[in-house]
Amino acid sequence: MAPEKATKPKGSKSPPKTVADFTILPLTLPSLSGLPGQCKNAKHYIYVKPHAPSIPTATNERSLFIANIPIDATESSLRALFADQLGGSMVERVEFDSPIPAQPMHKRWKTDQPSQDKGDKRGKKRKRKEEALVAEGVVEDEDSALPSIWPGELHRSGSGAIVTFVDKRSARGAMKEIHKAAKELKLISWKSNNAALGVERYKSHTTLTYPPASTLQSSLNAYLTQFTALESMRNKLRKTSRSVPDADGFVTVSRGGRAGPARVEDAERKKEELEARKKKNAVKDDFYRFQNREKRKEVEMGLRRRFEEDRKRVERMREGRGRVRPET
Structure with a gap:
């Protein structure tokens, strides 16, 4: 069913249809309970243009940039807007600005251990990153995090979104339908x-602020289980670092003292390898031409100096041989 055209009252000035590179599209907001009558059928204007960032990406030609999105916009609501009322274009994904309140950034909790064969093939950098992740702190996921105290996410006023379509044809068709809707x-x-808006949103917030004890207990149990497993992994990592030297031959001194004697032979061997590597990579004395020339001069001066010393010693021997020593 085609949408009806809005009736324009006499003497009223129609709003602009474009500003800068944006096309202005008016949206009729749904009425909320508790609001006065003049707030019904309120208009909200969004600004749409083809996405053209300063650094081009592979999805520029099949994406649109929307400014001043409604505060309760979600990916499903924008998908429905283009699919039902703007030509039926298929949306691949939607990227928003940060919502209010922001989503908690949960660290990934990986319970399965990698196999020995995969561990041998991994590089040192990847191993070091995983060890740092283990020793970083408590890992949280959706099960161990505290329950949310807001019924839904809202966006700041004037926020934007990037809508990426499945292909270029869908993006061009959606932009054409937006031009047509704004013109007609x-x-x-x-x-x-998102039904929790207005007064109902704050009522739900008050209810969610005091969750039942069963919900909190399950969250705490998951948190403590992850904490215990992670603490054992950190203790194992500390015990290993106390006895195994690193690439430079140093042994890490961690909190709690040493668990056993350090491997002195491995430390000395690492130190010798490091010195040999430095000596091998050092600049040699005969690398440049002037170094060879200076070296030959030094050898020649040494030979001359030793020759003069030998000549003087021979002269002293000859003088001593010709003298008559009286008997005492």
Whole structure:
């Protein structure tokens, strides 16, 4: 069913259809309970243009940039907007600005251990990163995190989004339908999937702030289970670092003292290998031409100096041989 055209009252000035490179598309917001009558059928204007960032990417030609999105916009609501009311274009993904409140960044908790064959093939850098991740702190996921105290996510006023379509044809078709809707003043209704807005949102926030004890208990149990497993992994890593020298031949001194004697032979061998490597990579004395010339001069001066010393010693021997020593 085609959307109806908006009736323009006499004497009213129609809003602009474009500003700069953006096309202005009016959306009719749904009415909320608790609001006065004049707030019904309120208009919200979004600004759409082809996405053209300063650093081009592979998805530029099949994406649109939308500014001033509704505060309750979600990926599913934007998908429904283009699929139902703007030509049926297929959306691949939607990227928003940071919501309010921001989503918690959970670290990945990996319970399965890699096999021995895979561990031998991994490089030293990757091993070092995984060890640092283990020793970093408690890993949280959705099970061990505290329950959310807000019913849904909202965006800041004036936030933007990048809508990426499945192909270039869908992006061009969506932009064409936006131009047509803005020109003909079609009624585009905004359908939000987030029902917790207005007073109901804060009522839900008050209820979620005090969750039941069973929900908190399950979250705490998951947190403590991960903490115990991670603490054992950190202790194992500390014990290994106390006795095994690193690439430079140093042994890590960690909290709690040494668990056993350090491997002195391995440390000395690492030190010798490091010195041999430095000596091998050092600049040699006969690398440049002037070094060879200076070296030959030094050898020649040494020969001359020894020749003069030998000549003087022979002269002293001859003088001593010709003298008559009286008997005493």
